[in-house]
Amino acid sequence: MHSTRAWLAVLGAIAVAACSSSPSAPSPTPATISLQSSAWETISDPQPFPFPLVTIFGGLSLQFPANGSINYLFTASPLRIVHGTLSVSVVVDTLGSVVFNSLDPPSSSCMIPPSVRPFLWANNNGNGDYDRWWSNPRSFALAAGSGTITVPLTADAWSSVNGKFGNADAETKFAFDKALLNVSRLGLTFGGGCSFGHGVNVRSGNAIFTLTEYVIR
Numbered sequence: 001m002h003s004t005r006a007w008l009a010v011l012g013a014i015a016v017a018a019c020s021s022s023p024s025a026p027s028p029t030p031a032t033i034s035l036q037s038s039a040w041e042t043i044s045d046p047q048p049f050p051f052p053l054v055t056i057f058g059g060l061s062l063q064f065p066a067n068g069s070i071n072y073l074f075t076a077s078p079l080r081i082v083h084g085t086l087s088v089s090v091v092v093d094t095l096g097s098v099v100f101n102s103l104d105p106p107s108s109s110c111m112i113p114p115s116v117r118p119f120l121w122a123n124n125n126g127n128g129d130y131d132r133w134w135s136n137p138r139s140f141a142l143a144a145g146s147g148t149i150t151v152p153l154t155a156d157a158w159s160s161v162n163g164k165f166g167n168a169d170a171e172t173k174f175a176f177d178k179a180l181l182n183v184s185r186l187g188l189t190f191g192g193g194c195s196f197g198h199g200v201n202v203r204s205g206n207a208i209f210t211l212t213e214y215v216i217r
Helices: 004-019 170-180
Strands: 040-045 054-056 059-063 069-076 085-102 112-122 132-135 145-152 183-193 200-216
Touching: 059 069, 069 112, 085 112, 085 183, 112 145, 112 170, 112 200, 183 200
Parallel strands: none
Antiparallel strands: 040 069, 054 059, 059 200, 069 183, 069 200, 085 145, 085 200, 112 132, 112 183
16 A cells, blocks of 8 residues: 555545546647546446546546546646647555556557556547557556656657657657647556556455656756
């Protein structure tokens, strides 16, 4: 168990809430993303997410479901143009014997453990091959504890919907650089096995995920 105090405080807040050529980019403007729960959205199964998001002790928290999954957690980007380095800090608190489970299970060909990682959604939340980009391979394997994921906003550190790194060829490099000029959402996704965002739940015990910082420098 990571922190009984944090666990009990967040559970209390959840209970209350439940009732209630390559384009060039200019230098970045540092931005710390608000962690107010009202500014964030989820994609989950079922949808809407069965647990409310809560902001407590300055962090944004959610409870992992035992059935279904949490897939995406995101907010509107305060910056359309991003550049520099993205840094995300997270805490996972557990109660009982928690087993994290990804809906795409790890296999001999896909060994990604249940994890959370940063992602960018560009071009007005588009659904094309190059509208969503994931930090790759930098992520946080889900387990009790805390960590910071620091990712340079460079083409070699991000991959697309179909798994192509931003520096794979001239087409993807152009698409990645273009995406950085029109970021509409920033967030995190949960996944494992062969996927970055197909969802995670818990098979036993209880777990709370808290996002404590999301900043672009």
